[in-house]
Amino acid sequence: MDTYDLIMRNAEEVVTDEEVRDLAADPEGKRVYVGYEPSGVLHLGHLLTANKLIDLQEAGLDVVVLLADVHAYLNGKGSFEEIRETAEQMKAQFIAYGLEEDATEFVYGSEFQLEEDYTLDLHELELSTTMNRAQRAMAELQGDETAKVSHLVYPLMQTLDIEYLDLDLAVGGLDQRKVHMLAREKLPELDYEVRPCLHTPIVADLTTGEGKMSSSEGVTISMEDSTAELEEKVNSAFCPPTRDPEGDLENPVLELFEYHVFPRFDEIVVERPEKYGGDLTYEAYETLADDLESGELHPADAKGTLATYLDELIAPGREKLRELRN
Ligand SMILES: N[C@@H](Cc1ccc(O)cc1)C(=O)O
Incomplete structure (x- = not known):
């Protein structure tokens, strides 16, 4: 680049x-x-x-x-x-x-x-x-x-x-x-x-896809979240199979992939059992978003993968925070 x-x-x-x-x-x-x-x-x-x-x-x-x-x-x-x-x-x-x-x-x-x-x-x-x-x-x-x-x-x-x-x-x-x-x-x-x-940009609210994600209202992900909390938040996120949900809504799951995950990892692997088509590998956000829209990538798999990568991103900060508080 x-x-x-x-x-x-x-x-x-x-x-x-x-x-x-x-x-x-x-x-x-x-x-x-x-x-x-x-x-x-x-x-x-x-x-x-x-x-x-x-x-x-x-x-x-x-x-x-x-x-x-x-x-x-x-x-x-x-x-x-x-x-x-x-x-x-x-x-x-x-x-x-x-x-x-x-x-x-x-x-x-x-x-x-x-x-x-x-x-x-x-x-x-x-x-x-x-x-x-x-x-x-x-x-x-x-x-x-x-x-x-x-x-x-x-x-x-x-x-x-x-x-x-x-x-x-x-x-x-x-x-x-x-x-x-x-x-x-x-x-x-x-x-x-x-x-x-x-x-x-400002990322939309995770659960509704409206407005902006903020720590004062609604759900946000922070370095304080445990792996389980993070999974729970991401799993309950709004994720219609499209980049452009109706009206003013955004797809926060795709936004998180685009703004947070792809800039920090060269390759994103969606792990899937063989009977569901096996693993998917993405090097660019656009391909992942295309697959979500076409139905090749199921929202539940997208969320699970997002949670895994976000967890990896925040893990060092979470560790540091623990250390500082002890
Ligand atoms: N205004 C920024 C903080 C800030 C303060 C001083 C600056 O020079 C720049 C940024 C915020 O809302 O978080």
């Missing part, structure tokens, strides 16, 4: 394509990041962006993981002490999951966000950004009467992180799009360069 394709694999969108093509033409020494608010256990949402970072590492870019402790604090996630402890666990799980430790720069937000230059730039942004504009950048705050001033400072700091971490590309889930658009608008006002951004 060439560098551009590797960067673009499983990306929902990039802004702009031209800027990403320039980056792909000369990736050496270019810096990319994802920022995470520390939260105890990694779940599939985190792993989607982590997969992208692994792709980018492979493509030759330098990867930065921001452990966004100050952002978590501004978002009411607890005391600094609690947040930092969580961040350390999160870092260990990312490494266990496959981000190369030597090639990954883990940075705490508080290492640079409390410096004078950063603070003065932040105040300048506060002065030039209306409350309305900042609030629009935070999709989940729309119409929330309890939103705090800290929630308006939050996207302005995320904007500055892109400059202060000296990045060439910002990566996040599609839910980060509005903040990244704010950053593209605001950075030039401070005479800083505009940077491209890349957004990963």
